[in-house]
Amino acid sequence: MHLLEDTALLDMIKNDDRKAFTTIYDRYWDRLFASAFYHLKNTAAAEEIVQDIFVTIWQKRRGLEIDELSRYLAAMVRYAVYRYMAKEHQRRELHESAPMPAVAPAAPLEHKLMLEIVDKLSGDLPEKCRIVFRATKLYDQSLSDVAKQLNISPKTAEAHLTKALRIIRMNLGKAFHLFF
Known part of the structure; x- marks a missing residue:
């Protein structure tokens, strides 16, 4: 499994292959976590973002059309970090504005x-x-x-x-x- 290309693994994931999904997970988890942690400096938030990304990949596996998986995952992390930062900013504003x-x-x-x-x-x-x-x-x-x-x-x-x-x-x- 570990020798297969990402495109072959993605095709296998579309057919509900959990081993292919685990291979993708193992291959990219550390990189995605490092990227999220670099921006957030929060271990729990970075882990949650990466887990959510993989849950989304699995849930949408049958309809995924991905040309290059590494870029796709990097974009998912980037947008998830942006959303997290926006929510944190909103939470801080709500906290600061509350009496x-x-x-x-x-x-x-x-x-x-x-x-x-x-x-x-x-x-x-x-x-x-x-x-x-x-x-x-x-x-x-x-x-x-x-x-x-x-x-x-x-x-x-x-x-x-x-x-x-x-x-x-x-x-x-x-x-x-x-x-x-």
Whole structure:
């Protein structure tokens, strides 16, 4: 398999050949990851982009018309990096434009510490979960408004919020244990 040309492997992939797909994956994964990481400096994002590219290749395998696979994959990485950077920019703008959570000046120290811990825990959430959680719980925006801003359905926003709350509840006990 490893001796075959890309065009032969692509023809085999069109016929659902998983070994040919694995060969293409092994042949190009490192290069695509390096390219994505070079631009993003984020290992998780680079890995996700490369994985998404290979998922797309497999899903669209029967209709693919590719002249030169290496150029095609490089273009896919480039556009995926552009989209990721645009989303990150939009996320930062949304985060910066959202009002900070209101804390009364006379709020007890424990309340402020709790907010800091929850804010720190929310920073470790997956991107959409983090945005939905912070907007609804820390910045008092309605779930429907957040869904509109993110261009997702209210049910999807609710699912992200539910996932975020579950993760934060799980990690909150660990945070208190370490803190005290």
